[in-house]
Amino acid sequence: MSKLTQVEGHSLKEKQAADTGTGISTAGQPVSSGKLEHVFPSYARFDISLVKGKGSWVWDDKGNKYLDFTSGLAVTSLGHAPEKVGEKLKAQIDTLWHVSNLFHNPGQDKVAELLTANTCADQVFFCNSGAESNEAAIKLARRYHQKVKGTGRYEVITFKQSFHGRTLATLTATGQDKVKDGFLPLPQGFVTVPLHDLPALEAAIGENTAAIMLEMVLAEGGVLEVQPEFLNSVVELCKKHGLLLIVDEVQTGMGRTGKLFAHQYYGIEPDIFTVAKGIASGFPAGVMLAKGYLREAFTPGSHATTFGGTPLATAVIAATIETMLEDNLPQRAAESGEYLTGLLKEKLADCPFVVDIRGKGLLIGIECQAPVSDIVLAGQSKGLLFVTAGTHVIRLLPNLYVSKEEINQAVDILSELIHTYANEHKA
Numbered sequence: 001m002s003k004l005t006q007v008e009g010h011s012l013k014e015k016q017a018a019d020t021g022t023g024i025s026t027a028g029q030p031v032s033s034g035k036l037e038h039v040f041p042s043y044a045r046f047d048i049s050l051v052k053g054k055g056s057w058v059w060d061d062k063g064n065k066y067l068d069f070t071s072g073l074a075v076t077s078l079g080h081a082p083e084k085v086g087e088k089l090k091a092q093i094d095t096l097w098h099v100s101n102l103f104h105n106p107g108q109d110k111v112a113e114l115l116t117a118n119t120c121a122d123q124v125f126f127c128n129s130g131a132e133s134n135e136a137a138i139k140l141a142r143r144y145h146q147k148v149k150g151t152g153r154y155e156v157i158t159f160k161q162s163f164h165g166r167t168l169a170t171l172t173a174t175g176q177d178k179v180k181d182g183f184l185p186l187p188q189g190f191v192t193v194p195l196h197d198l199p200a201l202e203a204a205i206g207e208n209t210a211a212i213m214l215e216m217v218l219a220e221g222g223v224l225e226v227q228p229e230f231l232n233s234v235v236e237l238c239k240k241h242g243l244l245l246i247v248d249e250v251q252t253g254m255g256r257t258g259k260l261f262a263h264q265y266y267g268i269e270p271d272i273f274t275v276a277k278g279i280a281s282g283f284p285a286g287v288m289l290a291k292g293y294l295r296e297a298f299t300p301g302s303h304a305t306t307f308g309g310t311p312l313a314t315a316v317i318a319a320t321i322e323t324m325l326e327d328n329l330p331q332r333a334a335e336s337g338e339y340l341t342g343l344l345k346e347k348l349a350d351c352p353f354v355v356d357i358r359g360k361g362l363l364i365g366i367e368c369q370a371p372v373s374d375i376v377l378a379g380q381s382k383g384l385l386f387v388t389a390g391t392h393v394i395r396l397l398p399n400l401y402v403s404k405e406e407i408n409q410a411v412d413i414l415s416e417l418i419h420t421y422a423n424e425h426k427a
């Protein structure tokens with residue numbers, strides 16, 4: 001019976017393969033076409049297959065070597081395949097992978113201790129991504145107002161050009177129309193106002209407002225730093241109206257900007273902040289952190305996720321944080337960022353095509369007069385990987401151990417590329 005089903009399944013697959021003419025060999029084995037024909041085309045991918053990484057470098061399937069200034073979008077902050085973290089991961093693989101959150105897990109206690117000892121937060125919720133940590137933050141804000149304060153408030157104010165994720169709630173919170181296209185109807189309870197527009201922000205606050213959510217540096221939105229005076233006004237407004245302040249540190253967190261968390265630059269204490277990307281060196285994980293008075297809002301059964309904070313995940317998160325603290329990596333990121341930004345300013349000073357060079361630590365943007373996607377492709381052929389932030393901004397995200405020599409190498413390539421492109425653009 002089972003044999004027959006297998007045979008039938010097999011022939012069906014072969015029939016489909018014959019229909020489309022791709023994907024299955026005559027022996028019935030899947031063959032990789034390298035074109036991801038059976039993967040949704042929701043990503044516009046570069047024509048490079050990366051197969052190996054070490055430190056600041058990655059290799060493609062043809063053996064080409066690239067200097068990686070993307071870090072998997074601010075994820076591999078310790079560089080590729082960091083040994084200390086890898087050792088802890090391997091040891092945990094031989095010990096225990098998953099138990100569910102029905103049981104205690106000493107790994108969660110360890111990570112929560114590390115995070116709360118080094119921040120203003122007292123409570124941690126474990127999840128698996130940036131979007132999920134923002135979902136948790138939005139849910140916590142609503143539940144606090146509705147169950148603890150009894151006010152029934154639910155609305156979250158966010159800012160134009162922000163990015164908060166791709167779930168329905170977090171894409172609604174995101175201040176960019178392109179992520180909402182074709183996904184109507186959007187959930188209720190979100191208002192978006194222009195960044196640095198205090199009158200608009202004040203006008204948006206109403207009886208249903210529960211929280212204000214923002215990034216300290218709008219990374220996807222063009223590497224735009226929030227102005228300190230504006231941030232102070234946001235904090236004041238939260239106090240005045242009883243709103244929770246949510247800081248999205250998914251990209252700016254874990255040492256990227258030169259402090260463990262970017263909000264620590266401004267002397268503010270968010271009620272809630274969210275972390276993911278750089279927290280586990282590439283292992284998928286996120287956390288939401290909050291002040292102690294929010295603890296009672298998340299009573300047993302109120303929020304949950306199967307994979308949040310597994311023994312495997314917490315072993316990797318703990319190893320990542322411990323390595324960062326031991327090696328004083330945020331400080332190193334601050335210094336390297338200053339060196340990199342300084343060098344870029346020096347080499348590009350004579351180039352009017354470059355509008356602005358800005359950033360914090362090793363989250364750096366080079367704003368240009370024209371779209372920069374061709375410069376990104378040209379960089380790949382010169383062996384340097386970097387990304388954009390919006391259409392006109394080159395975004396650099398090297399790992400936090402990046403060396404001076406690697407920075408010099410990257411700036412030489414970038415400077416030549418940008419000068420060449422600027423000349424061609426003029427002609």
Ligand SMILES: *Cc1c(COP(=O)(O)O)cnc(C)c1O
Binds near residue numbers: 128164248252277
């Ligand atoms: C990447 C990012 C997210 C979403 O994180 P995912 O892990 O992709 O869900 C949210 N906020 C910011 C600021 C980000 O950079």
